[in-house]
Amino acid sequence: MSHTIALAGNPNTGKSTLFNLLTGLRQHTGNWPGKTVLRAEGELQTDRHSYKIIDLPGTYSLYSNSSDEEVARDYIIFEKPDITLVVVDATSLERNLNLALQVLEMTDRAIVCVNLIDEARRKGVTVDKDKLSKYLGVPVVLISAREKIGVIQLLKTIDQMAEGLIETKPYQIQYSLEVESQIQEMEPKIKQIFGNSLPSRWIALRILDRDEHLLDALKRHVKHPNEPKVDSEVAQGGCCHGA
Template identity: 65%
Template sequence: MPLHYHPSKTDKNLPVKTMYRVALAGNPNTGKSTLFNALTGLRQHTGNWPGKTVLHAEGTYDFNGKTFKLIDLPGTYSLYSNSADEEVARDCIVFEQPDVTVVVLDATAMERNMNLALQVLEITDQVILCVNLMDEARKKGIWIDTRKLSAKLGVPVIPTTARNHDGLQRLQRTIEEMVEGKIPTHPYRVHYGEEIEKRIAEMEPDIRAIFDAQLPSRWIALRLLDGDQNLVDALKNRLNRDGEEKGSHGTDQPLYPIEA
């Protein structure tokens, strides 16, 4: 069953999905782990990501008869492969493709936090922005118009104060509605200028052909143009793994060369 497929009422013979995967992304010190703990309680476990020394935390919660598995990604400022934490967060969102990615933002430092949020919006349409620490923002006289922000960015924006459980039920309801396909999204995409946009448009058809439209072609084109050799290696590993799973010997199909 495709990742975001939701059977209609006429699909009586198809199983209904009741377990959904939700990734929590965000900068350090946004209250992301507090949100994770508030939602999952004692239903969580930790370990390391395969092949990494980076902590891997997962937990579950139930809502309206559905089970949601939360993946607490490492706190990062970007997805640019500058550290093991960034690689783990990137690989989860790009390759594992959770049903929803919740980006947790610090309401007192929105400008700094938006860098990561905009990168995630380049990768997936299934995004919810959770503006956390709203109580701290009020103390500092900061007021955030979440409705206007949602209209501008094209995805739901939910205000919360995780340590007080404020807004968590609304967040859970929004996650549920998104996995059910009830929330259409139109994520804001940064325009990078005529020359770069032209290069992106030229590369995207080839990227989609190589990966069967499974991966975010625009974001991959941007990273290749930026010279992200780490991502090139990850993409080659994925192609080889997919080839082995299909009974072939992988692939030597070239990717775009990294430019200086």
């Protein structure tokens, strides 16, 4: 049985370098359906499992601001990869963690891959992976895809997550009392429509942001007899929270 891995990350984090390292020549490219956005897929074989890796477009967020962002968001939400590898730049960790936190609102099957640690060390930057992992609630692995540092540990972590041996508790951003109150009010309605198949808290946040593109995507990808309730009942309470 093959597992799926989604590679997510900001542009210029070395994500494509990692994709090439993991897949070698076992890859092919095309376009995402209905988009001009490039889709790259490859295969990874470890000692224990085989994986299909999808290299998502490099983005700074997972909102609906561009086709790249919509493609990356929709894949994580609707295709539900077994593992999402979030590649971040060790030299710009604070800026890169914005995307990582967004991914953690969408899935609990995530690994944060801190790349370019060789550059960080040259600049005198150190990353405490254990402390960062405890804070984020998911595994953190330090690597340099270019120098092939930390790859064995990354592969071990991927296998362990695929086998269900890693328990995660992703960090959840806490918003204002007003926003949290609205989320709590909306979540039961969202779960009534979609059950546990989609992250209800994340959907509530996007509806509060009046993300019309997400509502359209929900209609395209989710077939449910009560689907019209998404924009008729749930979306009535929408307001921007500035996430």
